[in-house]
Amino acid sequence: MINMKKVLIADDHAIFREGLKLVIAKTVDMEVTDEATNGLEALRKVQENDYDLVILDISMPGRNGLEVLADIKRAKPKLPVLIMSMHPEEQFALRAFKAGASGYLTKGGPSQELIEALQRISLGKRYVSTALAEVLADGLGSDSDRPLHDELSIREYQVMCMIANGIKPHQIADKLGMGVKTVGTYRTRVFKKMHMKSNVELTRYVLENGLS
Numbered sequence: 001m002i003n004m005k006k007v008l009i010a011d012d013h014a015i016f017r018e019g020l021k022l023v024i025a026k027t028v029d030m031e032v033t034d035e036a037t038n039g040l041e042a043l044r045k046v047q048e049n050d051y052d053l054v055i056l057d058i059s060m061p062g063r064n065g066l067e068v069l070a071d072i073k074r075a076k077p078k079l080p081v082l083i084m085s086m087h088p089e090e091q092f093a094l095r096a097f098k099a100g101a102s103g104y105l106t107k108g109g110p111s112q113e114l115i116e117a118l119q120r121i122s123l124g125k126r127y128v129s130t131a132l133a134e135v136l137a138d139g140l141g142s143d144s145d146r147p148l149h150d151e152l153s154i155r156e157y158q159v160m161c162m163i164a165n166g167i168k169p170h171q172i173a174d175k176l177g178m179g180v181k182t183v184g185t186y187r188t189r190v191f192k193k194m195h196m197k198s199n200v201e202l203t204r205y206v207l208e209n210g211l212s
Contacts, residue, residue, distance in 0.1 A: 003029070004029060004030065004031045005029055005030045005031070005052035005053060005122055006031065006033040006034075006050070006051045006052050006053070007024060007030055007031065007032045007033065007034075007051065007052065007053045007054070007055065007118070008032075008033070008034045008035070008036065008042065008045060008046065008049075008051045008053070008054045008055070009021070009032055009034075009035050009036070009055045010035070010036040010037075010038075010039065010041070010042035010054065010055065010056045010057060010060070010065075010068075011035075011036075011037075011055070011056075011057040011060070011084070012037050012038060012057065012060045012061055013057075014037075016057075016107070017035055020032070020055060020114070023111045023114055023115065024114075024115075024118070026111075026115070027115055027118070027119070030052075030053070030118060030122070033051070034049065034051070037060075038060050038061050038062055038063075039060050039062055039063040039064070039065060039067065039068035040062060040063065040068075042054070042056065042068055042072070043068055043071050043072060043075070046072050046075055046076055046079065047075050047076075051079065052079075052080075052122060053079075053080050053081075053082065053118060053121065053122055054072065054079060054080070054081045054082070055081075055082050055084060055118075056068065056069060056072075056081050056082070056083055056084070057083075057084055057085070058083055058084070058085040058087065058092055058096070059085065059086065059087075059158075061177050062177040063177075064154055064155060064158065064176075065083060065085075066083075066092070066095055066096060066099045066154045067154065067155075069081055069083065069096070069099045069100055069101060070099045070100065072100075073099070073100035077100075078124075080102040080103075080121040080122060080124070081100065081101055081102055082101070082102060082103045082104075082105065082117055082118060082121055082127070083096045083101045083103065083104045083105070084104075084105050084106075084107055085104070085105075085106060085107065086106070086107050086108075087106070092104070092154070092157075093132050094150075095154055097126075102121035102125075102126050102127065103117045103120070103121050103126060103127030103128070104127075104129075104132055105117055105127075105129070109129075113129070147209065148193070148194050148195070148205070149194070149205075149209070149211065151193045151194075152190060152193055152194075155176070155186060156186055156189055156190050156193070158176065159172060159176070159183060159186040159187060159190060160190045160194075160202060160206065160211075161206060161211055162175070163187065163190075163199055163202055163203070164199075164202055164203040164205075164206035164207070164211070166203075169183045169184065169187075190202070
């Protein structure tokens with residue numbers, strides 16, 4: 001009898017979760033045994049139950065996926081976590097691996113890549129795509145070669161991109177589940193770390209570096 005690996009999917013979009021379940025159902029040794037719609041629920045379930053794998057969305061209401069990932073790794077250090085994101089590798093992959101991820105996939109990838117990633121990390125290994133390998137190699141360069149935005153936290157990075165896309169502070173607050181004053185605090189931190197003084201300057205940087 002095959003020992004089925006238990007998978008937890010944490011994503012706030014029901015349709016996407018259903019799609020993942022259909023893909024995973026095609027494997028012979030994995031099954032989705034639980035779901036979570038936000039980071040706090042995912043963390044609670046990890047603390048209360050035993051899973052063999054976790055698929056974690058990087059952008060969910062409230063706390064973002066990388067913050068939740070760090071908490072999950074503190075609670076269950078050996079639990080493999082696959083980060084899935086709408087964002088390309090160059091934006092969040094390096095941060096994800098530093099936070100303890102076993103793999104990083106963009107949501108637009110083929111289903112076979114998902115299965116391959118899950119099978120690899122279930123063996124205690126890391127899954128690194130060809131595109132991601134290039135990103136990680138670039139991230140190993142000297143500090144002087146690293147772009148300014150690499151100094152930003154995940155939340156600061158999100159706020160920066162939203163500002164550059166013309167999203168108003170109260171809208172940012174709603175999307176990220178925080179107060180408007182907190183958004184202002186993050187904006188100040190971004191300006192300080194990026195050595196910038198205006199939204200226009202920030203927007204130009206984001207566009208020139210293909211971050212939006």
